[in-house]
Amino acid sequence: MTVLEEGIARPHAPERASAWEVVHDWVTTVDHKKLGVMYISSALVFFLIAGFEATLMRIQLAVPNNDFLPPNTFNRLFTMHGTTMVFLVGMPMFFGFANYLTPLMIGARDLAFPRMNAFGFWLFLFGGILLYFSFLGGDGLYGAGTAPDVGWFAYAPLTGKAFSRGNSTDYWILGILVSGFGSTGTALNLAATILTMRCPGMTWGKLPLFVWLMLVNCLLTLIILTPLTAAQVMLLFDRYLGAHFFDTQAGGSAVLWQHFFWFFGHPEVYVLILPAFAMANEIVPVFSRKPLFGYPFMVGATVLIGFISLSVWAHHMFVVGLSPAANTFFTLSTMAIAVPTGIKIFNWLGTMWGGKIRFKMPMLWCTAFLFSFVIAGLTGVMLAVVPWDWQLSDSYFVVAHFHFVLIGGLLFNIFAAIYYWFPKVTGRMLDEKLGRLHFWIFATGFYLTFTTMHFPGLLGMPRRIYTYEAGRGWDTLNLITSLGVAVQLVGLTFFLWNVVRSLLKGDPAGDDPWDAWTLEWSTTSPPPEYNFEQIPVVHSRRPLWDLKHPEDPDWRYE
């Protein structure tokens, strides 16, 4: 063992660590890469749980007059499914990828506050566990209810003590509150890292777009979590201390919660989708063998999306009965956000245009993302039109729309990112054949489920109903929707099998299996704890391109 002048030298890792040593190593780690892996792994576990809940719901809705599930259980399942997917899958996926990749991409050794990073992760995990403990302990002191059953946006005053007895709603509040503290810390940490720890030469104009988007996302997270936390504390005051913020009979407001929640809730959609954009920004150019088209516009569009997303929240409240002026404003702002989003779509297409496209697994998923996200955007603009929204608010059309955003947009790119960066994280390639089976089967199931789901919504089927009468024109459509879920499960099985198999005996990845251009590919796979022996110096947005093509480096043109 070598002891230098400060700190304690770590012995070289033994060939085979005991299980206790492995657990201790991961529990006490402050390394951004391990915490990133823990974020992503936890999110994947919660994703499987949420997927299981969705499957149960789709079995219930597959045929009319079904009683596969009791009504109260159905309410708990859609509440937990939505809450889990937003707070325990989407957010930690964002933080996981940001944690792992940001320091590597900006040539840093870790985040600015490594211990706070660990604190943030554990708060997220324990918050999630507290939420799910409600299934066991939801009876609590009062013996009423189990898991929360108030929907993922938990509208007050229906979540007040008078309408929501027992502790189930409290679990929803507290679980999300605790996770939210962790998210705030991690967002602050990432923003500080990006602002202060970029390697020499990495000016704002040379920052990888992935990192740009993560910065905007962190700032957005810091802005929007505050009103949610405030509203949750107000609701706790109402429930425990007899306050009347949301109690209409005592002068409280019936719509105040909605304003607070959706001021968080809609930008939250962008907090979830911007990481997906960030992933596409890295993957599409590498597999098109071209630099990203319109880098400055992509940065500008991202910042614009961040700003505009803060002014669209009340399009979730058109059916509340807003004033004509408010309806007009939120319609226009919602439509306006399609402009920077459209710029991104066109720039990705511009990147692919004329390139030598390699349809490896990451690119396949990104291409499917582009297709799905355009459809999601179009139905989003449709829902921004007030009369249309009045007709279809709280219908399955809305459910189909946001699943196109969050599955076709976010999840597709998460799959792309896993295929792309799995070799860097593990040192092994994911299997291409199993990957293609995963892609085609899952994508088929996805389109079967969620394309079909638009139509019962158009035919008037409300979301969250426990069952329905036969003969309304919804029967066959719901059956197809549920069958699509079964197809998705088959695809997902291939993915899980691929991950396990590749972890055990995947092909060695090497340092740079995709011939990519950002700094993470200049270190080993997996990277050492310190990331780089020497802090890199960059001269352009594609530092590895400059090294691979000294005769034609990017810095000549930037």
Added chain:
Amino acid sequence: MSTPHREHPDAVVAPAPTMWPMLAALGATLVFAGLVTHVVATIVGAVLFVISAIGWFREVLPEEATEIVPFVAAERRARAVVASTRTVEHLHPGGPGGHRMRLPVEIHPYTAGLRGGVVGGAVMALLACLFGLIDQHSVWYPINLLAASAVPSLATASVPELMQFSALGLVVATIVHGLMSLLVGMLYAMILPMLPRQPILLGGLIGPLLWTAIIWASLGIVNPTLEERIHWGWFIASQIGFGLVAGIVIARSEKIQTMQALPIALRAGIEGGMPGHGGEDEK
């Protein structure tokens, strides 16, 4: 902010692993969990949080606890990035390979589109009136048909009524036709330079046919009166008349340069004289 990772020749000084963040998070969670389980959970959580906070502070004050992480052996380090043997091909607008072949480096001015719209619209109106004279012996017939989309009384009018002069119909039809002609003319001016090969042929014949197909599919919703009485042969002829005449008027105008091919810095007026860079493609 943490200031670890000081450099050594063959090692890095990194923050030491610690259990306190995990225990502090557990303590904080238990504090809240006590609200829905038992007060003991809150007490245990608070105690755990305080102990963890003390432990955490002692690790970072007055000096941060660190560990030395030696570099991995040389043979296990990342390989140096080597220069690629593949050549790089730069793509230029209109260059070989078809990249951005249709990027309009030069376009017709908007005023040409407005002129084309006015002249093309006049020709189209003449053809439509000719249809009225030949088919119904009334020049007002096609005018009233067009106005029927916005004038309820004309929408329910009989054929003899449609053949009579209507001031309201004339005003509405003039506004509808004039506006549409101007807008389509401007659109035409913008897309004409992007149409490959025979732009006048494409814009004057194929474009009107596609436009007619769209009208055919949607006319029942927009103007049911017109749909009942429309003569598709004359309709197509008037569309082609507009397309050909407007196309010729626009094509005769002098093109102006766009800034599409210029770098962003030049376009934004930040700096000038940068070399053009159309992207590259590895071969």
